[in-house]
Amino acid sequence: MEFKRQKYMDALVERMHNGMIKVVTGIRRSGKSYLLFNLFVRYLMQQGTAMDHILTMQLDRWDMRRYRDPDMLLSWIHERMTDEGDYYILLDEVQFLDHFEEVLNSLLYESHVDVYVTGSNSKFLSNDILTAFRGRGDEIHVYPLVFSEFMEQYDGDMYHGWADYATYGGLPQVASMKTEQQKITYLQSLFKETYLKDILERHKLKYPEGMEDLVNVLASSIGTLMNPTKILATFQSRFHSKLSLNTIRQYIDFLEEAFLIQKAVRYDVKGRKYIDTPVKYYFEDVGLRNARLDFRQVEETHLMENIIYNELRCRGYLVDVGVVNRRILDEESGRMLSRQLEVDFIASLGNKRYYIQSAFHLPDEEKLRQEKASLLALSDGFKKIILVKDVMRPRRGDDGILIMSVFDFLLYPHGLDEVFA
Structure with a gap:
């Protein structure tokens, strides 16, 4: 293949x-x-x-x-x-x-x-x-296969393709394997015997078990705001670890250097400034992430977010997590309160910018309202998009927000301008 x-x-x-x-x-x-x-x-x-x-x-x-x-x-x-x-x-x-x-x-x-x-x-x-x-x-x-590349050789429809891709990722060797057991064994062995072993040997780590625990924590927390201090607290409570804050920071750097993880930094849209911490971490390949957790936490909601992030990065976009501060009326006190809303991704390339929410499903009006809240708080003229896993025709509401299927996004590699027009 x-x-x-x-x-x-x-x-x-x-x-x-x-x-x-x-x-x-x-x-x-x-x-x-x-x-x-x-x-x-x-x-x-x-x-x-x-x-x-x-x-x-x-x-x-x-x-x-x-x-x-x-x-x-x-x-x-x-x-x-x-x-x-x-x-x-x-x-x-x-x-x-x-x-x-x-x-x-x-x-x-x-x-x-x-x-x-x-x-x-x-x-x-x-x-x-x-x-x-x-x-x-x-x-x-060079990234692992994105979904459109994966589907070039996939023997099946896009729904089964998505299930396989979200579970086993896009490493070309894995995509060529015929059985699930082959894929599982290969990915688990590859992570431990190649990626982690490379890091341990290259940096002569004194606490290899600490690196393994850190990888597990990050794999369990894709799409979650994290910082070394929060990770340290997790280590102390869950593992009774003696790793220092500086060691955790260093180990994260090693994982980034090996291209295993990437971080998305928060950006205050209205204040036009970056917020150094906390950040979100995503895995370069979701199959490797799942393998690290023995395929026990295959949550499509978080995996879809990771896949969208990787797709945007592969297309050359700088990808940040958007932060929007909005004042709302507190019904109990009658006072105006400041509330911080999040945009999953701000994708920027030159003078282009897209605000993107990964929503998975929009089962009712309340969920739709929640997903739109941060996008509606943005007053500039850049495109605002909600991606869902449902198969549907793209539709744009009176508020200018476009709702479309993640499949349309993933299967059109040059589609930010064409499909999102």
């Missing part, structure tokens, strides 16, 4: 010969290597590039470990560049290469070289590393 990953292929092709290092990042098993070493190599060959002008190296392989030495790798590359034609250098898991930023920068001095690398740890894209690239690093972040 092969997924086209067209969005990422287009991004690679658009960046060819731009004089920059194309850095393909993403969580392990998201399909970075297949994208670069299969789909992109195939494209180059279809365009007439000779195979001996495509130099590939997978640095995470044990039998290739000698090429983690910069001089060995550079010698290997230069020995194979025998003419003045264009050469494409593709390096997998480049964080294994010693002094990789200096090596990559040195390759840019070759006028006929186009460089592409992958990496699974965001630490090598820190500000210091980007400075070392001298502004010549160009990132392409």
Whole structure:
């Protein structure tokens, strides 16, 4: 089973010969290597590039470990560049290469070289590393399959597809598996033996059980406002843990660096300012999140919110949690009170902005009123949308709020302007 990953292929092709290092990042098993070493190599060959002008190296392989030495790798590359034609250098898991930023920068001095690398740890894209690239690093972040990509190869209708996707997520390998038991075993093993093991070994953590407990807390709390102090209180009451506040903050950073989780920061819409804490955490892949909890907490309400967040991020939007302060009349006291309302997502891209609520179901007028409350408190002219799981025709009320099915949103990757018009 092969997924086209067209969005990422287009991004690679658009960046060819731009004089920059194309850095393909993403969580392990998201399909970075297949994208670069299969789909992109195939494209180059279809365009007439000779195979001996495509130099590939997978640095995470044990039998290739000698090429983690910069001089060995550079010698290997230069020995194979025998003419003045264009050469494409593709390096997998480049964080294994010693002094990789200096090596990559040195390759840019070759006028006929186009460089592409992958990496699974965001630490090598820190500000210091980007400075070392001298502004010549160009990132392409690869997400697990979004729902529209997942459905390209799914053998069934979108309702069964949604059930599988919300349960097992979008890692390409998982989507190719035939049985539920295969998927469950693979995801559980992958989380523990690959993702967590990577973090524990890379950072030499003294309290590995504390990291495991933290992952469980975050997995149980997707879409919930959290901060390290609140997490610390949970640790002390539930686990009787001795982890410090600073250690919890550090462990969260490690999870973000490994692309396992992402955070959405709160934004005061009327005050036009960010609120540092608390924040919401979402998992890069909902299947991994479910696996961490042994598939015991598969609540579609929260999973739908996580899936919407990932979809927006994949489409390139900056995604915040909206906060709106509104004064309301307290019927008992007769006084005006300040009330803080929440917009699930503020999606921004350039001069575009969308306010989005994830409502799952709208069974009655009271629920509809609740979901609209924060959107109606916004006075600007940006589009306001409520996404529901129900299959329905999009409808816009007199208040200008659009209500539409999450399936219409997910299955139209370019639809924010077209579908939401």
